[in-house]
Amino acid sequence: MGSMPMKFLVWRASRELGTFNEEDFRARIFKGEILPTDIYWTGEACKPISEYPLAMPPPLPTPQKVIKRGRLKGLGLAIGILAIAVIVILAV
Numbered sequence: 130m131g132s133m134p135m136k137f138l139v140w141r142a143s144r145e146l147g148t149f150n151e152e153d154f155r156a157r158i159f160k161g162e163i164l165p166t167d168i169y170w171t172g173e174a175c176k177p178i179s180e181y182p183l184a185m186p187p188p189l190p191t192p193q194k195v196i197k198r199g200r201l202k203g204l205g206l207a208i209g210i211l212a213i214a215v216i217v218i219l220a221v
Contacts, residue, residue, distance in 0.1 A: 137164055138170045139178075 165179035
């Protein structure tokens with residue numbers, strides 16, 4: 130026989146939020162319904178949600194990467210305006 134599916138009992142500030150199967154538990158974490166500061170128990174130990182493996186989605190890109198892309202767009206626009214100015218000057 131197979132093992133019983135894991136159940137997660139979740140609390141927030143001493144208030145029980147409910148008992149969830151692993152799929153529902155993870156879905157609620159990703160939706161933000163269960164917070165990293167909430168506590169979970171599986172029958173072995175109480176731990177913060179932040180310590181649960183795979184509890185957090187992958188990080189977003191760093192702001193520096195976004196800023197660099199924005200600077201490149203601005204540079205392209207400046208080069209385009211400069212090219213048009215040169216064409217107009219040469220046409221006169």
